[in-house]
Amino acid sequence: MGIRSYLAGWREFTFARASRTAVFDAMFRAGIPLRHERTRGETTSVRIREEDVRGASLVLASLGIEAEIGERHGLPAALAFCRERPGIPLGLLLLAVWLRYSGGLVWDIRIEGNTKTPEAAIVSQLADLGFGIGTHWRETDFDQLHADYVAAQNDIAWLSVYMDGTVARVQVRELWADGARGDRTHTGANVVAGECGVIEEVNVFEGTAAVRAGDVIRPGEVAISGVIEKKDGGFRWEYAAGEVWASVPVPLSVEIPLERVERRPTGVEKTSFSLKIFKKSIKLSGNYGFDPATYDKIDTIGRICLPDGTPLPVWVEKTVWRETGTETVTLTADDAEAEARAQMRQLVREETEGGVLLEKSFRGSLRDGVWRLDGLLTVSRQIGVTREFAVEDEKS
Amino acid sequence: MPEKQERRRRRTLGEALASLLEIPPDAVVPMTVCTVRGRREIEAAGCGGILEYGPERVTLAADGGVIVIEGRGLGIEDFTDGAVLVRGEICSVTFGEEA
Structure with a gap:
C-alpha cells in the first residue's frame, strides 16, 4: 500500500473467488482501484481505499455479491487508536519536547590535549565561568568563554570549546613545563638549580651550559645560561632551555609517638542518597545535619551510564555520616616502628617519583616515648628551573 | 451505416491523419x-x-x-x-x- 493509501486509510474486502471476474470488471468500470489481491482457498480479498469503500459497497450490492468488509487500517485507524488512548500521543509529544529541550543542554564534557593539567581542574574552571554539564550551550558565547578562561588561569595557553551534538569537546594547549608563557620578544632566561646536588648530566636545548658533570651546584646557581658572549666582546641573550640532572641528597624523618589521641568511629552511621540530573539535585532520603567536628562525611558519587558505556548527565550521590569520638591510643614499640617504616616508604616513593633512587640509609630509635626514623636518600633527578629576566638594551 | 463500420471508418481516417502528421495514432484516435x-x-x-x-x-x-x-x-x-x-x-x- 502506498503512502497515499496509508494516509487515506483502507479496508479489506473478502468475497467468493468465483465472483472475481465480475468484481474486478465492475470496480474497473467504476474507477475504484483494487490492490493487494490475495486468494485463500475459495475466497479472494482485496484492499480498497477508505474513500472508495462506500462506492465499492454499492457496486457489490448492485451485483448481488456478498463481501465481508474488514476493519479500517492506516492513519485514520491510528488516529482513532490515539483518541482512545490520549496518553500515548501526549507521551510522544512530551518526548519530542524533551528531546528538543535536552538537545540544547551540555550532557558531557570531553577534554583533549592536557598532559599535566588535571581534567577536573579544567572542568572546575569552566564551571566557574558558567559552562558545564547542564548548561544551555546555545546561549553560550564560546569566543568570550575561550578568552575568559585563558585570562583566568596560568596553566593553559590556548583553549577551544565546540559542541559535538550534546557533548562539549574541549581542546587545550598547555603552557610550557616550567610555566613560561613563551613571549620571548623582550625576555631572556637562565636555567638555574632548584636544589643542591652533584651534576650528572646537562642537556642543553637552548643557551650554553654553565656547569659540567661532577660539579656541585647550589639552589639558584645558573646551570644553563641564556647570556651568550659574542666574539666582538658584546653579548646577546637567549631563552635558555634544557634539563639538569643531578644526584640530590634528600633527608627524611618520621616520628611516631607511642601515645596519642585519635578520632575513631563509634560505630554510629547514617546514610543519605540524592539524585543529581544536570545541575539539579534531588534528595532521595532524609536530610541529616551533622556537626562536622564529631562526624566524618564520606561522599561517593557514581555516574549512570548506558549499557554501551555512554555516560548520562545523571549522578547518584551517597553520603555516609560516620560518628567519631576521641580516644587515647597506646602503641607498642613494634607497632610504632612498623608505622614509622610505612610512612617512610611513602615518603621515599614521593621523593623518588620522576627520578632514580641511587642510595638509601635509615636509622631508627626510641626516645622519650617517640619512635623516630631518620633516612637519607640520594636521588638522581632533574633539578633545572627556568628563571626569566627582562632584556632592556643590548650591551656591548 | 452500422455503428461498427462507422467506428472503423473514423479510426482509419484518424490513423491516416496521424500518419500524415507523423504523430502516434493514439494521440488522435482513442484506442x-x-x-x-x-x-x-x-x-x-x-x-x-x-x-x-x-x-x-x-x-x-x-x-x-x-x-x-x-x-x-x-x-x-x-x-x-x-x-x-x-x-x-x-x-x-x-x-x-x-x-
Whole structure:
C-alpha cells in the first residue's frame, strides 16, 4: 500500500473467488482501484481505499455479491487508536519536547590535549565561568568563554570549546613545563638549580651550559645560561632551555609517638542518597545535619551510564555520616616502628617519583616515648628551573 | 451505416491523419494501447472492461475487440484511469474480435 493509501486509510474486502471476474470488471468500470489481491482457498480479498469503500459497497450490492468488509487500517485507524488512548500521543509529544529541550543542554564534557593539567581542574574552571554539564550551550558565547578562561588561569595557553551534538569537546594547549608563557620578544632566561646536588648530566636545548658533570651546584646557581658572549666582546641573550640532572641528597624523618589521641568511629552511621540530573539535585532520603567536628562525611558519587558505556548527565550521590569520638591510643614499640617504616616508604616513593633512587640509609630509635626514623636518600633527578629576566638594551 | 463500420471508418481516417502528421495514432484516435514489459508485465490502457479473470487467462475488452492474455500466475495488480496492469508469467497476448 502506498503512502497515499496509508494516509487515506483502507479496508479489506473478502468475497467468493468465483465472483472475481465480475468484481474486478465492475470496480474497473467504476474507477475504484483494487490492490493487494490475495486468494485463500475459495475466497479472494482485496484492499480498497477508505474513500472508495462506500462506492465499492454499492457496486457489490448492485451485483448481488456478498463481501465481508474488514476493519479500517492506516492513519485514520491510528488516529482513532490515539483518541482512545490520549496518553500515548501526549507521551510522544512530551518526548519530542524533551528531546528538543535536552538537545540544547551540555550532557558531557570531553577534554583533549592536557598532559599535566588535571581534567577536573579544567572542568572546575569552566564551571566557574558558567559552562558545564547542564548548561544551555546555545546561549553560550564560546569566543568570550575561550578568552575568559585563558585570562583566568596560568596553566593553559590556548583553549577551544565546540559542541559535538550534546557533548562539549574541549581542546587545550598547555603552557610550557616550567610555566613560561613563551613571549620571548623582550625576555631572556637562565636555567638555574632548584636544589643542591652533584651534576650528572646537562642537556642543553637552548643557551650554553654553565656547569659540567661532577660539579656541585647550589639552589639558584645558573646551570644553563641564556647570556651568550659574542666574539666582538658584546653579548646577546637567549631563552635558555634544557634539563639538569643531578644526584640530590634528600633527608627524611618520621616520628611516631607511642601515645596519642585519635578520632575513631563509634560505630554510629547514617546514610543519605540524592539524585543529581544536570545541575539539579534531588534528595532521595532524609536530610541529616551533622556537626562536622564529631562526624566524618564520606561522599561517593557514581555516574549512570548506558549499557554501551555512554555516560548520562545523571549522578547518584551517597553520603555516609560516620560518628567519631576521641580516644587515647597506646602503641607498642613494634607497632610504632612498623608505622614509622610505612610512612617512610611513602615518603621515599614521593621523593623518588620522576627520578632514580641511587642510595638509601635509615636509622631508627626510641626516645622519650617517640619512635623516630631518620633516612637519607640520594636521588638522581632533574633539578633545572627556568628563571626569566627582562632584556632592556643590548650591551656591548 | 452500422455503428461498427462507422467506428472503423473514423479510426482509419484518424490513423491516416496521424500518419500524415507523423504523430502516434493514439494521440488522435482513442484506442487501446498495450505496453509489454519483458514477459512479466503488461499494461493495457484504454480498456473497456474485464471480461474474464483467472490465474491462466485474462480477457480485456479493448477498442474494437478483445485482448486475451494467457500465462501462469496471472494477477491484475492495479487498474487506474482505465489502464489495467496484469503481472505474471505471460505466455501469449492475442487480439481478437469482440463477440
